[in-house]
Amino acid sequence: MKIRTRFAPSPTGFMHVGNLRTALYEYLVAKHEGGDFILRIEDTDQERFVEGATDVIYNTLKTAGITHDEGPDKPGDCGPYVQSERLSLYKPYAEQLVKEGKAYYCFCSKERLAALRESAPEGTVVGYDRHCRDLPQDEIDGKLASGVPYVIRQKSPLTGESTYVDAVYGEITIKNEELDDQILIKEDGFPTYNFANVIDDHTMGITHVVRGSEYLTSTPKYNALYEAFGWEIPTYIHLPLIMGKSVDENGETVVSKLSKRHGSTGFFDLVNEGFLPQAIINYIALLGWAPAGEYENREIFTMDELIRAFDIHGISKSPSVFDYDKLEWMNAEYIKAMSSEEFLSYAKPYYDDLGLGSQHYELLEEMLKPRITRFPQITEKLQFVKELENYSVELFVHKKSKSSIESSREILNDVIPMLDGCSWDRESITSLLTEYAAAKEYKNALVMWPVRIAAAGVAVTPGGCAEVLLLLGKEEALRRLDLGLSKL
């Protein structure tokens, strides 16, 4: 049987990396077995409609490289793929259950339910008291006829226990008394998420339900529905949650479900900060899953490799903490592996902003590739090219290279006229400086340091002395060197 999985986000206008990872695993589970991956939009909550939110979903999947086989924008045999367009479909199913005595009309007002909850003893939580579960038929008919608002509730078993097998967590058993008579159809006639989910998954032929572990305890309710209809229960693959780490007001480190307070958690937030979509995907693929066999210990994966290597048995059961440092490292790995063309395509906007032309591209790539972990860092790393800081003369003093004010003065004084007559290429500049050092019996460091400092005006530059001079151009470089000498 062909495997079919689905990603069923609700359009909130924001794609959390946790949701993205779920989508990724759903995609991988299907594709590893040559199955289909379906996109379904769950928008039954009328109060939460967000304009343009579905576009965020499409764009995320597209830039993440997760392509669905069927969806609102890719018609298949199970459409429509938007729940709000399937509304007429759900109620008949619920009514069928009512007829069969597996569900019932409930006329309890929201006020009554709220009061019920409030009456619960301190520290406890109570569910619905099943007030309408066994109403006399004539009372039901009367209320229906006079138009009393109602919801349809599922009749959950009152005793015993329900067991199912999850592909990653194994056997899960829940006492039936823990199960509420969940609402299937809301007062507005719309299905609840749980109900629509089951109907859709079944009618769309979903074979493997992949979702977060927060559904572990409510799954028996889903199964009760499948059983009520006599449908085959899908394979469940529950995923461990993604956590974030933060420090509370007492300085204690606390771990909790990943949220905004842990930093950027939206896919596009991360992209805007300079994280590459492939790196993000690669990183989250490894958050909660470990490859085995020939792929064991491998860290860098293309999507095709992920598809080949993915295996349900490698999915972890315990929650994992999102580690921005590791993501950063991985992003750098992707940058280092880029071709020159690709690197340039990402870097060019920053070069343009700094006024660095194409004659510098090769040198810039060499300088930047091992030094940036995200492209936006280019601006800061090369700020010295754009403007010379009003630096302090103390910068010329460097203990390790033995550079001092005096030595710097002498060296700049000697070297400036020489550079003035020097051909402006890396080879020439480097040999001029090293030969000067050799002639004076100075360490290279002693002469390179002051030249670089005078040219850049900052202690840290992404490259050496010659590279800095080259980026500046002869005229500007000499102007800065003269300025530096005048400070000494």
Add this chain to the structure above:
RNA sequence: GGCCCCAUGGUCAAGCGGUUAAGACGGCGCCCUCUCAAGGCGCAAUCACGAGUUCGAUUCUCGUUGGGGUCACCA
């Protein structure tokens, strides 16, 4: 609070009765070096605790502790 799940270094994690308990990120040190990186080499750091089972437990069972999840006319 009831119920469910989880538990290997700071983090991601391999392990699936007998191992010197992998690897990666991060940290630290050394090398390289004009700064910062990158790269190379190396170091520190883990089986939460307590009972069992067993010739032998990180591994199996139970309990404790800790963490997470869940108890909506939200999805």
